[in-house]
Amino acid sequence: MTTMEDKMTPQIAEAPVRSYGGFLKNNLREYGMLLSLVAIMAFFQVMTDGTLLKPLNLTNLILQNSYIVIMALGMLLVIVAGHIDLSVGSVSGFVGALAAVLMVNYEWNFAGASLLCLGVGAVIGGVQGWFVAYLKIPSFIVTLAGMLVFKGLALVLLQGQSVGPFPDQFQLLSSGFIPDMFNGETLRISSLALGAIVAAALFGLKLRERAGHVKHSMEEEPAAFFLGKNIAFAAAIVWFCWMLASYKGLPDVLVVMFALMLVYDFVTRRTTVGRRIYALGGNAKAARLSGIKTERLALLTFVNMGALAALAGLVFAARLNTATPKAGLGFELDVIAACFIGGASASGGVGKVLGAVIGAFVMGVMNNGMSILGIGIDYQQVIKGIVLLAAVCVDVYNKNK
Amino acid sequence: MLRSGRALSPLAQPTLAVFSAFDMPSSDSVIDRPLAAAAGPLAGTPILEMRGIRKTFPGVVALDNVDLTVRAGQIHAIVGENGAGKSTLMKVLSGVYPHGSYDGEIRFEGEVRRFAGIHDSEACGVIIIHQELALVPLLSIAENIFLGNEPQRWGVIDWAEATRRTRELLAKVGLKESPAALITNLGVGKQQLVEIAKALAKRVRLLILDEPTASLNEHDSNALLDLLLEFKAQGIACILISHKLNEIARVADAITVLRDGASVQWLDCTAGAVSEDQIIRAMVGRELADRYPARARLAPEAGETVFELREWHVAHPVHADRDVVKGVSMKVKRGEIVGIAGLMGAGRTELAMSVFGRAYGRRIRGEVRMHGQPVDVSTIRKAIVHGIAYVTEDRKGLGLLLEDDIRHNITLANLEAVSSGGVIDGGAEFAAAADYKRKLNIRCSDVMQATVNLSGGNQQKVVLGKWLFSNPELLILDEPTRGIDVGAKFEIYSIMAALADEGKSILMISSEMPELLGMCDRIYVMNEGRFVGEFAAAEASQEKIMRAIVRQGLA
Numbered sequence: 001m002t003t004m005e006d007k008m009t010p011q012i013a014e015a016p017v018r019s020y021g022g023f024l025k026n027n028l029r030e031y032g033m034l035l036s037l038v039a040i041m042a043f044f045q046v047m048t049d050g051t052l053l054k055p056l057n058l059t060n061l062i063l064q065n066s067y068i069v070i071m072a073l074g075m076l077l078v079i080v081a082g083h084i085d086l087s088v089g090s091v092s093g094f095v096g097a098l099a100a101v102l103m104v105n106y107e108w109n110f111a112g113a114s115l116l117c118l119g120v121g122a123v124i125g126g127v128q129g130w131f132v133a134y135l136k137i138p139s140f141i142v143t144l145a146g147m148l149v150f151k152g153l154a155l156v157l158l159q160g161q162s163v164g165p166f167p168d169q170f171q172l173l174s175s176g177f178i179p180d181m182f183n184g185e186t187l188r189i190s191s192l193a194l195g196a197i198v199a200a201a202l203f204g205l206k207l208r209e210r211a212g213h214v215k216h217s218m219e220e221e222p223a224a225f226f227l228g229k230n231i232a233f234a235a236a237i238v239w240f241c242w243m244l245a246s247y248k249g250l251p252d253v254l255v256v257m258f259a260l261m262l263v264y265d266f267v268t269r270r271t272t273v274g275r276r277i278y279a280l281g282g283n284a285k286a287a288r289l290s291g292i293k294t295e296r297l298a299l300l301t302f303v304n305m306g307a308l309a310a311l312a313g314l315v316f317a318a319r320l321n322t323a324t325p326k327a328g329l330g331f332e333l334d335v336i337a338a339c340f341i342g343g344a345s346a347s348g349g350v351g352k353v354l355g356a357v358i359g360a361f362v363m364g365v366m367n368n369g370m371s372i373l374g375i376g377i378d379y380q381q382v383i384k385g386i387v388l389l390a391a392v393c394v395d396v397y398n399k400n401k
Numbered sequence: 402m403l404r405s406g407r408a409l410s411p412l413a414q415p416t417l418a419v420f421s422a423f424d425m426p427s428s429d430s431v432i433d434r435p436l437a438a439a440a441g442p443l444a445g446t447p448i449l450e451m452r453g454i455r456k457t458f459p460g461v462v463a464l465d466n467v468d469l470t471v472r473a474g475q476i477h478a479i480v481g482e483n484g485a486g487k488s489t490l491m492k493v494l495s496g497v498y499p500h501g502s503y504d505g506e507i508r509f510e511g512e513v514r515r516f517a518g519i520h521d522s523e524a525c526g527v528i529i530i531h532q533e534l535a536l537v538p539l540l541s542i543a544e545n546i547f548l549g550n551e552p553q554r555w556g557v558i559d560w561a562e563a564t565r566r567t568r569e570l571l572a573k574v575g576l577k578e579s580p581a582a583l584i585t586n587l588g589v590g591k592q593q594l595v596e597i598a599k600a601l602a603k604r605v606r607l608l609i610l611d612e613p614t615a616s617l618n619e620h621d622s623n624a625l626l627d628l629l630l631e632f633k634a635q636g637i638a639c640i641l642i643s644h645k646l647n648e649i650a651r652v653a654d655a656i657t658v659l660r661d662g663a664s665v666q667w668l669d670c671t672a673g674a675v676s677e678d679q680i681i682r683a684m685v686g687r688e689l690a691d692r693y694p695a696r697a698r699l700a701p702e703a704g705e706t707v708f709e710l711r712e713w714h715v716a717h718p719v720h721a722d723r724d725v726v727k728g729v730s731m732k733v734k735r736g737e738i739v740g741i742a743g744l745m746g747a748g749r750t751e752l753a754m755s756v757f758g759r760a761y762g763r764r765i766r767g768e769v770r771m772h773g774q775p776v777d778v779s780t781i782r783k784a785i786v787h788g789i790a791y792v793t794e795d796r797k798g799l800g801l802l803l804e805d806d807i808r809h810n811i812t813l814a815n816l817e818a819v820s821s822g823g824v825i826d827g828g829a830e831f832a833a834a835a836d837y838k839r840k841l842n843i844r845c846s847d848v849m850q851a852t853v854n855l856s857g858g859n860q861q862k863v864v865l866g867k868w869l870f871s872n873p874e875l876l877i878l879d880e881p882t883r884g885i886d887v888g889a890k891f892e893i894y895s896i897m898a899a900l901a902d903e904g905k906s907i908l909m910i911s912s913e914m915p916e917l918l919g920m921c922d923r924i925y926v927m928n929e930g931r932f933v934g935e936f937a938a939a940e941a942s943q944e945k946i947m948r949a950i951v952r953q954g955l956a
Binding site: 209212213215216218270271272273275276278279282283285286287288289290291292293349350 | 758781785791793799800802803809813814820823825828835849867
């Protein structure tokens with residue numbers, strides 16, 4: 001292509017301006033939500049006289065929010081693709097009911113029943129996605145219908161009763177902790193060790209990624225900032241695991257959740273499928289004209305959402321150790337709120353997995369903190385609603401600035 | 402800020418009345434400057450005077466000491482490259498940027514005006530018609546014309562009155578449509594006329610048109626310009642922002658040239674014809690030796706045939722019984738630039754998109770051959786794999802992920818090239834994008850910049866880069882220079898010429914005949930779904946192309 005350059009008029013390239021202040025300013029938005037979460041945690045830590053960050057409460061915080069976080073991962077993809085899924089609460093409730101009927105009434109093996117339930121979730125997502133992607137029916141309407149249908153079907157399955165308890169192995173999904181091989185009396189050593197290994201591994205990955213960026217002379221954050229941020233991050237993971245290790249160790253569901261989080265973060269940031277989902281949400285027509293099979297991709301995000309809603313349903317059922325007709329009620333709102341608090345755009349194309357996770361924990365910490373403070377469920381909802389609106393307002397304001 | 406008026410003055414030719422901005426009468430002189438002595442261009446009372454307008458955005462001076470004088474009953478053209486400040490100036494004038502957010506003075510009909518919003522300016526009769534039309538597609542013409550301004554009786558809309566007045570207004574603008582027709586069923590040209598009718602429904606003293614003919618074909622453009630001349634005869638002043646210099650030469654009485662946010666030149670057209678070259682010189686601030694890069698034209702018989710289309714038929718996607726493309730056959734050779742000329746609605750875009758993986762139409766019949774072999778292009782993916790790329794005419798709507806950065810846009814159509822096993826190699830992707838930024842001279846801080854902030858020309862280069870990255874053999878360019886400025890046009894032409902030299906085949910659809918004649922080796926003429934003529938570069942001319950279209954229309 002040398003001939004082309006020769007014919008072009010020369011142009012003086014402007015050197016990018018680099019400075020710590022400028023960098024911080026540009027990236028404040030990215031870390032803004034994380035800082036808000038830290039601030040909210042600090043606030044409740046003080047208000048609850050240190051109860052919030054007690055090992056027992058931290059463990060509860062994880063267990064209480066795990067199913068919301070799991071669904072938020074799928075919802076983020078759906079929202080980034082430019083859609084919405086209102087049915088996730090009902091679907092998770094329905095799948096929990098199905099699991100209970102299979103395991104309790106029909107005495108299926110817990111593993112087989114769980115796998116079938118995940119499959120059923122994926123199929124439900126696929127059917128809804130098919131209406132959205134191929135028949136071009138707005139996802140809001142399709143999944144609103146789905147919400148009603150599966151809420152009703154859960155009632156049908158349970159015949160209006162609560163069904164339980166579940167087999168012991170199944171309960172471990174939500175109440176189990178990773179086994180401790182060192183017989184630590186007051187500290188679960190293996191939990192702490194796992195935390196340290198993960199922290200070190202993530203730090204190493206970040207270093208490698210940075211080295212790659214530097215090699216290609218991509219715009220990079222200042223070294224001191226990079227190191228400070230990632231050391232703080234690694235330290236936070238170790239501290240967090242330390243706290244949990246001094247209670248019962250890492251909950252099984254945390255391991256599942258964290259693994260999923262890493263996978264989805266990787267998929268959205270580094271894979272072609274992830275990139276294409278962002279393209280689909282950013283400009284569906286341009287994506288299609290770039291050779292992206294937009295219908296199939298939209299369908300895929302719904303299949304994925306269905307499977308994750310099913311997983312969340314199983315986690316929730318295992319936690320309650322019973323399937324109730326009310327399970328899953330209103331989950332979709334928390335999940336969608338988590339994505340929007342985390343910076344996803346309602347018009348599609350924008351949003352981050354870590355943002356959605358942080359958003360879920362912002363909601364979770366507020367739920368937990370306000371409950372400890374004894375604030376009634378009535379005012380809790382008012383406050384959560386205001387926080388959602390405020391978070392999105394700040395985001396929109398920042399974007400327009 | 403550099404005031405380049407002086408630097409340019411040596412270029413001014415004595416036969417033409419060229420004033421540098423410095424020679425303009427200074428503002429502090431007076432209200433109602435004595436005009437009796439002024440001849441020609443200065444005749445007529447100034448209806449609008451903008452003096453020393455300065456508008457800054459954080460970190461950027463968008464307008465610096467701009468002067469603009471429009472006289473009653475004049476058509477005043479404003480030209481300048483993209484980013485020269487034309488739109489900003491009009492936003493200051495219309496109150497979008499309210500008084501106080503800029504420095505300088507606006508005098509309209511002799512009085513100092515401090516518009517706080519678009520309502521104030523409209524109340525004074527300053528009506529602006531934006532490039533992107535502001536009509537509600539699913540409402541009727543009458544409903545659109547009186548939107549927010551409905552004739553009413555006791556609070557109830559008087560539709561009979563609205564319809565009657567709409568008929569009058571449509572007659573004035575020469576549009577033969579029922580007032581009840583929905584906007585969505587009208588072509589862009591007719592929609593533009595509805596916008597003008599809407600302006601006329603208000604008390605209009607100064608009509609501002611921002612690129613009114615950008616998406617119109619030649620016929621509709623001419624009709625619109627005639628309309629402006631008619632308004633002028635009725636005493637309505639007009640500001641015309643346009644990139645099409647031939648149109649300006651046709652209708653304008655005076656021209657203000659903006660460059661880098663300053664008014665660098667004021668040209669008077671009443672004293673004698675102003676040449677296009679002269680305007681271009683003032684716009685870009687340098688001599689443009691040629692508007693098209695020199696390239697050796699391919700001899701008609703030379704070269705291997707890369708792309709061939711045989712008996713291609715396409716039906717309308719909604720009305721399946723209506724054929725939009727009717728039996729088109731064509732060839733494009735290696736290293737050849739082939740043009741398709743035609744009026745709006747001739748079926749050119751539909752032809753191109755249907756070839757590109759059936760992105761348009763249904764019941765598609767015919768055969769596509771690459772290098773003599775029939776190929777399956779039934780999906781866009783397959784078309785890309787077979788080496789076909791289509792650069793859309795609608796870069797914002799169909800070409801770009803506007804909120805995403807340059808890097809992601811460039812690699813989108815060929816992510817496989819920078820990934821393995823479905824995992825993207827961020828470094829390789831960055832390097833690829835940076836490579837195209839350099840090759841295509843995309844002006845940006847870096848490739849992580851969002852494309853929404855780029856100028857039209859640079860956006861177009863990003864879209865071009867995206868398709869070059871897919872490594873096509875046949876590049877279909879649909880209106881590749883629409884809405885971009887003269888300097889960027891030349892760059893796009895240079896890229897095209899360089900690509901052809903490298904052996905790429907280029908199929909160029911354009912409504913601008915001079916650019917087809919300037920760039921192409923061969924030109925097909927399309928009308929009503931058929932090819933009605935084919936000319937080699939040497940024998941083609943605007944007259945011949947128009948005649949081919951018209952002759953077919955008569956038959």
